[in-house]
Amino acid sequence: MSFLELSGIHKHYGPVAALAGVDLSVASGSRTAIVGPSGCGKTTLLRLIAGFEAPDQGRIVLDGEVLADGDTAVPAHRRGIGLVAQDGALFPHLSIAANIGFGMGRHEEKRSERIAELAYVVGLDKGILKRRPHELSGGQQQRVALARAMAMKPRLMLLDEPFSALDTGLRASMRKAVAELLETAGITTILVTHDQAEALSFASQVAVMRDGNFSQVGTPRELYFKPKDRMVAEFLGDAIVLPARIADGFAISPLGRIAVDSSERRDVARIMLRPEQVLLKRTSREGMSGTPDMLFGEVTESEFAGSMCTIAVRLLNSPDPPDAAAIGNTPLILRKPGMDAPAIGEIVRLTVSGKAHVFA
Amino acid sequence: MQSAIDLAPSGLPDTTAVRARRWSVSWISLAAVFVSLFALLPLAFIIWVAMQTGWETVASLVFRPRVGELLVNTSLLVVLAVPISIVLSVMLAWLTERSDLPGARLWAWLSVAPLAIPAFVHSYAWITMVPRLHGLWAGVLVSVIAYFPFLYLPVAAALRRLDPALEDAAAALGLGPWRVFRRVVLPQLRLAICGGSLLVGLHLLAEYGLYVFIRFDTFTTAIVDQFQSTFNGPAANMLAGVLVTCCFVLLGLEVLVRGEERYARVGSGAARQQQRTSLGRATIPCLLLPAITTLLALGVPFATIGRWLMAGGADVWRLDEIGLALGQTLFLAIAGALLATVAAMPMAWISIRSPGRLQRVLEGCNYIVGALPGVVIALALVTIAVRIAMPLYQTLFTILVAYALMFLPRALISLRASIAQAPVELERAASSLGRSPLKALWSTTIRLSAPGAAAGMALVALGIMNELTATQMLAPNGTRTLAMAFWSYSGEIDYASAAPYALIMVAMSLPLTWLLYVQSKRMAGR
Numbered sequence: 001m002s003f004l005e006l007s008g009i010h011k012h013y014g015p016v017a018a019l020a021g022v023d024l025s026v027a028s029g030s031r032t033a034i035v036g037p038s039g040c041g042k043t044t045l046l047r048l049i050a051g052f053e054a055p056d057q058g059r060i061v062l063d064g065e066v067l068a069d070g071d072t073a074v075p076a077h078r079r080g081i082g083l084v085a086q087d088g089a090l091f092p093h094l095s096i097a098a099n100i101g102f103g104m105g106r107h108e109e110k111r112s113e114r115i116a117e118l119a120y121v122v123g124l125d126k127g128i129l130k131r132r133p134h135e136l137s138g139g140q141q142q143r144v145a146l147a148r149a150m151a152m153k154p155r156l157m158l159l160d161e162p163f164s165a166l167d168t169g170l171r172a173s174m175r176k177a178v179a180e181l182l183e184t185a186g187i188t189t190i191l192v193t194h195d196q197a198e199a200l201s202f203a204s205q206v207a208v209m210r211d212g213n214f215s216q217v218g219t220p221r222e223l224y225f226k227p228k229d230r231m232v233a234e235f236l237g238d239a240i241v242l243p244a245r246i247a248d249g250f251a252i253s254p255l256g257r258i259a260v261d262s263s264e265r266r267d268v269a270r271i272m273l274r275p276e277q278v279l280l281k282r283t284s285r286e287g288m289s290g291t292p293d294m295l296f297g298e299v300t301e302s303e304f305a306g307s308m309c310t311i312a313v314r315l316l317n318s319p320d321p322p323d324a325a326a327i328g329n330t331p332l333i334l335r336k337p338g339m340d341a342p343a344i345g346e347i348v349r350l351t352v353s354g355k356a357h358v359f360a
Numbered sequence: 361m362q363s364a365i366d367l368a369p370s371g372l373p374d375t376t377a378v379r380a381r382r383w384s385v386s387w388i389s390l391a392a393v394f395v396s397l398f399a400l401l402p403l404a405f406i407i408w409v410a411m412q413t414g415w416e417t418v419a420s421l422v423f424r425p426r427v428g429e430l431l432v433n434t435s436l437l438v439v440l441a442v443p444i445s446i447v448l449s450v451m452l453a454w455l456t457e458r459s460d461l462p463g464a465r466l467w468a469w470l471s472v473a474p475l476a477i478p479a480f481v482h483s484y485a486w487i488t489m490v491p492r493l494h495g496l497w498a499g500v501l502v503s504v505i506a507y508f509p510f511l512y513l514p515v516a517a518a519l520r521r522l523d524p525a526l527e528d529a530a531a532a533l534g535l536g537p538w539r540v541f542r543r544v545v546l547p548q549l550r551l552a553i554c555g556g557s558l559l560v561g562l563h564l565l566a567e568y569g570l571y572v573f574i575r576f577d578t579f580t581t582a583i584v585d586q587f588q589s590t591f592n593g594p595a596a597n598m599l600a601g602v603l604v605t606c607c608f609v610l611l612g613l614e615v616l617v618r619g620e621e622r623y624a625r626v627g628s629g630a631a632r633q634q635q636r637t638s639l640g641r642a643t644i645p646c647l648l649l650p651a652i653t654t655l656l657a658l659g660v661p662f663a664t665i666g667r668w669l670m671a672g673g674a675d676v677w678r679l680d681e682i683g684l685a686l687g688q689t690l691f692l693a694i695a696g697a698l699l700a701t702v703a704a705m706p707m708a709w710i711s712i713r714s715p716g717r718l719q720r721v722l723e724g725c726n727y728i729v730g731a732l733p734g735v736v737i738a739l740a741l742v743t744i745a746v747r748i749a750m751p752l753y754q755t756l757f758t759i760l761v762a763y764a765l766m767f768l769p770r771a772l773i774s775l776r777a778s779i780a781q782a783p784v785e786l787e788r789a790a791s792s793l794g795r796s797p798l799k800a801l802w803s804t805t806i807r808l809s810a811p812g813a814a815a816g817m818a819l820v821a822l823g824i825m826n827e828l829t830a831t832q833m834l835a836p837n838g839t840r841t842l843a844m845a846f847w848s849y850s851g852e853i854d855y856a857s858a859a860p861y862a863l864i865m866v867a868m869s870l871p872l873t874w875l876l877y878v879q880s881k882r883m884a885g886r
Contacts, residue, residue, distance in 0.1 A: 047528075050528070050532055051531075051532075052528055052531065052635075075531070075536070075537075076528070076531040076532055077531045077532075077533075077535050077536050077537075078534075079532075080534065081532060082532060083528065083529060083532035085525045085528065085529060086525075087525075089523065089526050089528065089529040091526060091529075091530075091544060092548075093547040093548060093550075102530070102533050102543075103533030103534050145529075148529075149532070152533055152534055158532075
């Protein structure tokens with residue numbers, strides 16, 4: 001069942017099209033991440049959903065209620081949509097308790113009890129309530145912002161890069177905590193971010209945005225392993241894109257014969273592998289002889305970076321590449337565990353695990 | 361245009377103390393202490409006079425119906441004019457900064473421009489247009505028109521600086537536009553409103569010429585009257601004592617209301633560009649506010665000056681007389697500005713390069729003297745000169761000292777800001793690149809702070825040019841500044857002859873007002 005439905009959203013700023021016909025449907029209680037490079041229009045989309053701006057064209061429907069149809073729009077304060085902004089946007093002139101209680105009625109029953117309860121839910125210490133926003137750390141400020149938005153029991157929660165101002169370590173733990181919290185509360189959530197790892201780990205549905213439109217929408221796994229095009233593939237992680245000839249569910253490629261996820265027969269196609277699908281096994285030049293159907297390479301570069309090691313492998317016996325000249329001398333860049341990574345000059349045998357993805 | 365706690369001292373980042381240059385700092389400290397103690401002279405004078413006069417006489421001079429009457433007049437003036445100015449300034453600032461009002465930039469500049477017209481010229485314009493104008497409400501009207509820009513400037517700057525994310529957050533929490541304004545925007549303007557109100561209030565207490573025209577008695581007009589009739593009697597001094605007390609009450613009130621709240625943006629990163637509210641069908645009615653304000657604050661003075669110039673024809677342009685007055689005014693303005701800037705330099709240097717408790721106390725002294733009405737400073741200097749150093753009475757030295765004391769805060773604020781823009785690291789970099797200390801100082805700090813110092817001097821010069829009260833009381837015999845010439849002609853009801861002087865004062869103030877406007881924009885970081 002679709003809870004939030006965007007259809008054909010257009011938004012222009014002068015001659016610049018910020019959004020060019022965006023469609024999105026979000027299921028009730030789910031978590032959706034909108035990810036894209038800066039300037040792709042994701043913040044504009046969020047502002048349209050929140051109601052700070054009206055679309056030029058298109059409809060926004062939340063739980064059966066039309067929030068915006070063209071430029072007639074319900075104003076933000078009547079939408080009941082929660083928002084957590086990039087750096088919290090806490091009111092500097094109010095205490096933490098007053099910040100959390102900002103959206104409640106001033107004489108609401110059990111106001112202070114509810115504030116204390118919300119603070120507890122987001123993991124804030126009770127002693128903090130009397131303090132001022134500037135006395136809190138970045139992570140605490142974000143928790144307050146979340147509690148403040150949850151206080152009004154929103155139908156939908158919008159998170160606008162809420163973790164980007166935090167340290168790397170804190171970021172991951174906050175992300176997990178917030179995801180669990182919203183899951184428990186059963187609040188439908190939309191997260192906007194430029195960090196693909198954040199999007200993939202947070203959401204059940206990810207939408208990759210580019211130039212005012214969604215390139216692809218799907219589950220994190222779908223997007224990662226079956227991206228629609230090279231841009232999506234490379235935005236979500238490292239990708240090895242190879243020319244190939246496809247027949248009977250297999251691709252003939254510079255990496256040999258690889259199983260693919262398409263049975264269609266095509267003479268010219270491009271396939272994509274995630275580098276972690278390429279497995280290496282140490283061998284020697286002697287081990288290469290007499291095994292024509294196996295694929296070997298030589299390690300030409302190795303960059304140690306702690307837990308991971310980036311290595312470059314030049315193929316030694318690529319069989320039958322369709323355009324060998326183009327691929328022949330380009331080494332494969334792979335990230336392997338830093339412990340026991342092959343050194344420069346070593347010979348490795350390459351195998352591919354899983355299926356390669358064929359670009360449409 | 362007398363006292364000058366301009367636009368509330370901006371919170372500048374403290375730079376760490378320069379330990380290596382301790383020997384030179386100590387000389388500078390001495391100079392700063394000297395200037396600050398000298399700045400306290402008028403206050404010390406009031407206390408000294410009160411003690412000398414004896415409690416009996418003080419009580420009989422202070423607790424009498426006349427003082428009560430003046431107190432009521434002055435209080436009513438402040439209580440009425442300040443809130444009206446606040447409402448007007450906040451509405452104008454919102455319209456010019458946060459709405460899509462057509463010609464917003466022009467209206468913004470027109471909202472600052474009334475500052476270029478000396479308050480007594482405003483009053484002159486009104487009284488010759490509506491001769492029956494007098495009393496409290498006339499005082500409130502002209503005061504608001506003459507002084508509201510002191511509130512408009514900081515409020516507009518604060519509005520420009522507000523983080524729009526806060527307003528978005530409040531809207532997302534279910535607050536309508538009006539409640540967002542009341543609960544989020546207005547509280548953030550509190551500092552600006554407090555600072556601006558204090559400035560307006562102090563000007564109202566200090567203003568003389570404005571209220572004489574419309575025959576409204578305040579402490580300042582009464583002190584000048586008393587001074588002119590009895591020269592140096594205890595009565596004038598005691599009135600000055602009450603006036604100073606009023607000033608301190610205002611200062612204290614401001615501190616109380618301002619509180620300890622923090623209004624800065626929490627969090628990192630640059631604030632998003634603000635969006636302007638679309639006025640839609642309200643555009644035309646909204647245009648009326650700045651239009652009427654401009655009409656009253658600029659239209660009336662210019663129309664009046666123009667009318668009298670037309671009526672006077674070529675006869676009123678007595679060029680030799682005007683030239684002399686212009687020359688004398690310029691001389692006093694430039695000499696006074698130089699003296700004030702030089703006097704402010706040690707203090708400004710210390711407050712940026714080696715801040716500490718001593719520096720804060722000293723700086724406080726400097727700001728307090730800026731809050732005192734010119735008439736009090738003049739009275740103090742007159743008495744001291746007459747009783748202790750008679751040869752100094754009515755000399756160039758005394759009047760320049762009075763100017764320096766009155767406008768010290770203006771010079772100090774500009775200098776502070778400009779020295780802060782030349783971080784000590786630059787000087788060290790220059791030294792490490794092989795410049796001698798003096799050359800390093802010259803090629804970095806002095807170069808970088810020169811424009812700010814010049815701006816400060818310009819603002820002091822503007823104040824001196826339009827100063828009337830202290831100049832009249834202290835200037836050497838035969839001095840006739842533009843303001844004095846204007847004042848004596850209009851005192852003889854020769855309004856036509858006064859008009860050229862008014863025009864020249866306004867014309868010379870306009871560029872400086874523009875400077876003030878640009879400076880306030882820069883303070884807001886845009």
